[in-house]
Amino acid sequence: MTDTIQKVKNLSIGFRSKKGEEILILKNISTNIKKGETVGIVGESGSGKSTLALAMMGYVKHGLYTIGGECQFNSSNLLKMKSKDLEKIRGRKIAMIPQNAGQALTPNLKIGYQIDEALQLHSDLNEKEREKKISELLNKVRLPSPETIALRYPHELSGGQQQRVAVAMALAGTPDLLLLDEPTTGLDVTTQAHVLELLNFIAKDTGTSMVYVSHDLGAIAQVSDRIIVMYSGEIVLEGPSRDILKRPIHPYTHGLLKSIPKLSLAGLPDSMPGSQPQPGTIQGGCSFFDRCNFSDENCKHNSPQLEFLEDLNTSVRCFNYEKLVKESQVSQTVNKIKNKSQDKEILNLSEVSISYAKQKLLDQVFNRISDNNPTVKDININIKKGETIALVGESGSGKSTILKSIAGLLRTKDGLIRFDENRNLSSDLKERDPNDLRIIQLIFQNPDESLNPNHTVEEIIAQPLKLYFGLKGEELKKNIIDLLQKVRLGEFYTSRYPRQLSGGEKQRVAVARAFAAKPDIILCDEVTSALDVSVQAAVLNLLQQLKEDFGTTYIFVSHDLAVVRAISDRVAVLYQGRLCEVGPSNDVYKFPSHPYTEVLLGAVLEPDPDIKPKLVAEDIVEERPPEKGCSFQGRCSRIVGDICKKEIPPWQLTDSGNAIRCHIPIKELQKEQF
Template sequence: MSEPLLAIDDLHVEIAGRGRTVHALDGVSLDLAPGEALGVVGESGSGKTMTALSVLGLLPSGGSVTRGTVRFDGEDLVAGGEKRLRDVRGDTIGVVFQDPLTSLNPTMTIGAQVAEPLLLHQDTTRKQAWEKAQDMLGLVGMPQPAERMRAYPHQLSGGMRQRVAIAMALVCEPKLLIADEPTTALDVTTQHQILELIDDLRARLGMAMILVTHDLGVIAHRVDRVAVMYAGRIAEQAGVRPLFRAPRHRYTEALFAALPEKAVVGATELRTIPGLPPDLSTAQHGCRFAARCGFATDVCRTEEPPLTADGDHAFACFHPVPEEAADPLDDVVPGEARHTPAVPSGAPLLEITDLRKDFPLSGGPFARRRGTVSAVGGITLTVRKGETFGVVGESGCGKTTVGRMVAGLENPTSGTIAFAGQDLAAVPRAQRRAHRRAIQLMFQDSTAAMDPRMRVGAILREPLVIQGVGDRAEQDRTVAGLLDAVGLPRGAVDRYPHEFSGGQRQRLGLARALTLSPELIVADEPVSALDVSVQAQILNLMRDLQRDRELTYLFISHDLAVIRYLADTVGVMYLGKLVECGPAGQVYAQPLHPYTRGLLDTVNVPDPEQAGESRTPLGGETPSAAAPPSGCRFRTRCPIAQDICAVQEPAVTTPLGAGHQVACHFPLLQDAAPAAA
């Protein structure tokens, strides 16, 4: 065998803080061959990002490698020190971080930032660096690269910024690319384009890659080998197909079981992993997963299991999953209806009619208005009491704008929003505050939604104070009841938001939305940044609270698996228009609009055997909302568009019967079963 490009051996990393030391990595060993792609998965805090940062020498303040080696291309980077690491970073090792805004300098043009690694690491002139940077932007699929070179990061979309970050990482043609959650916050089509781009560039440049992610669907299709991490150690390591078909560690098995794709097979709840990962600032004894494992015995609690190799499959578990156990992915089939919720029969609670929202487009605060952006172009939908209405679509389709208008944070340009039969725009201003108690918003970023200077008790009590609900004692009882409802200890009232994990903060966000006992909660991407096990806990909690409190959800997400699990009805939006709407099971099993079919085909199913030969992922770029295409807005990307699509906007029809609507001149009836009698 050839010498590995990267060899991590017995790596120990500690992070010293005020009064405690966190043992972030405890004996991690990994090899990576030239040209190989390694996926690293695990819950938040498992050590996957810390492993990647250790290779780069980018440990957080107080962090240090206390033992072990990191050999890259035959050289020990730990022994080389910071000076040698500065030479390697950006040259022979490229890195793409999760949030491109943290990687890009807002005061520098795109061209200057992509050219910078060349000027630092290679003997080149500024002109040559600028030309190569422009070529690299073209290589990563940036539209109009010559013009984008002089743009600034804030002038680009999220997908474009991520393409810039990839161009910066690859412009020096490195031997190794480290991609740390590069597509977590992106919608399915942008995610697919970015991952396809990375795969293509890897093949061209012969690069090796470490892909850090919690998305098992991405791992299934994009890597050769997988390392599963838990509490700073390697729990399991194997080729991608053997791992997905026959996981041996009980933790890996539990991660697969928490997938929404698994639980929708007749189940009412997602399987979750009980408890929390161990506190790595304290001494660890025995198997670190024992406290959360249903198969743990006394030996697991007293002895640490060794990483045992069974051929090319290694795992650290005293009671491994039997090799003959049922396939964990045997019922993960893309697009198949695995639950058929009853059609909601409650009375209409939210009725939206021809809703439109235009934003002014100008060149700056002192420039004249140059036109408008059509964020929402006239949608009509009904949400019934007690149902979950899921809204899906790519970034920029208008789904969040709809949610903000329903929650009262944006005013419609035209159209009506009726809640419980009353037009919200007609509510007298003096009564709006009280009326808004019935509609609450759950934000995507729970951290940004909470004042970091306020304790949790004050955050949850604030709406009660504003609305004048009860005295202090009654408010305290309400806050305590809310913490009980979302599964947090009552002692949390004295802590600040930053003292909680991401999943716990999202529970706080849900508690905040429940404070005034609303009838409708607008949930805007509430689980998009959570790992699979925490996501399962939040989704189960939302379902339980919906049942116990008779809640109605308007659930906004770009995660089609989550929507399929949670929603009764699904509305698919594209460029401000509702193109398809119907019962969740029917929309997923029998998509009528080419856009819906394209979204489903673009999803990374968590099964390496689903090669996607019969799938046709969406391609092309979404047109500008400032100048949407005439006729059908999807026609510029539609594989079946004809002349009529350019001149006539399609009417809403119900080819499969009432309840399943589509706005398309040529719905995909050839792929749909006949409507039930």
């Protein structure tokens, strides 16, 4: 094969533990990257996907070392090369696009200068030519008015623009191979869709080979020709992207695809049991054995080898793949959630505005906030007992801000938050009595941060029990064990520290702590976004189960629209701190009526190569909401006229009980649906 540009041969990378054991992060990896193709490497955190990508440019992280094998680029082994020779390859031949462009760009140098630096290193152009090349590159990554962008500093650009600059810098050396490490993970859905589209274009336009590393099958599906699925340091499945996503013949990929919530399906997907084993803990046998639905005795004792199936053009590491070959497609079964909401209203937000503006001296004296254009404005939501309402929107849409206000962590500027029709919760923490605090509990996004690393699980769950119910001794212990069992954790977890738990287990502890207070409302702030895909479904199922058992009301904040679709009864779409649309999730997802909802839903990436995101609006990022008129006027593609800029749009009701805030008449909005 002459068109192979990178050849990974029997690569093993690992580290030595304190006891002197050799622990492998990558186990005997072999693969080829061909010229002009885009390879997606997908896997959960800790599967070794980033280590593999870094090894492809001859870099091994500090603390790890190469145990065996090689990475051949132009028939020389990158892992044995001297750093001087590597410098000639990195940037010129192999370039890397990092996950967080905001951190990868030097904050105190102008964009143009940083690209110029890359050009000076990697090309032989003179100053004039370089200047031309900079505009060319910025044009290529579709940044508006390259001349002005080149003079800006990184912080003056939005996340999507920064990522584009990173792409431009990587292209400066006209590399043969581009390594992308989760390049769209931190971006908003709409921005992400645009960046992926750009990458697709560049791959076609320049013929560069790309290696795209991500945990997100949706993103991988959009860009790659071939997919490598990794699980605990091994390649478990490798083949053409369409086949892998449509007919995964490895049980792990099969289960993974089954557990991802889809936009087209309401209800919670089946979850995969357990979590990925820690490196060095596999005794023998298949690494996926514990979680596999297709395993038998053979899998327990013998580890399968990667087998190439010629008829399918796929490599698979499984003894029983034939069982899966027969099963033609991933048939997703969802557990329909029962809407158990009662008519009784539990929380009412009326005309709520929240401002982050700093109080001036005079305002401090009168204890008021004066801000004409607050971050969050005019929020009217009625929440019924037992329902799950989701707040969705991109970053900066004020969804977390609203949660904070409900929890009392942030003062409201105007408006009323009422609990149970008569209790006023508009005050902040200091003014609420303990019972008001008990009824509303929070679950946070990242369990690493929300659990005190120096407390054991027992101490963590004991806190609300001691605080609200004054439990002690045996009774306290009994309650803790009860709660642990409710979140499907055993009694032996009590003496563990958070660092000894996996991500999913940590989040379960956080859930147990929230339920310990016997709350009426639980605020879930992006509770699954820090979790791996295979674990996410399990946590969602648990939350749903607990809700049905306790009749709790959830206010669910997420940027992941598919997750919201799976769990919520009603959805409120927010843009720039203003409501756009509120309605039953079925209606909102089936017939997105508000122009913004349309944009948002259109940009969602599904793990299916046939469903392409629709790019309706520009991915500009607005810093502040407009002072007058509709909040979405800056990006709306269906603007009616001056009225959108001057007047706040009225609420319009559809027949199904969907409330939309737009100047376009409701009939027209519904007509243009697909």
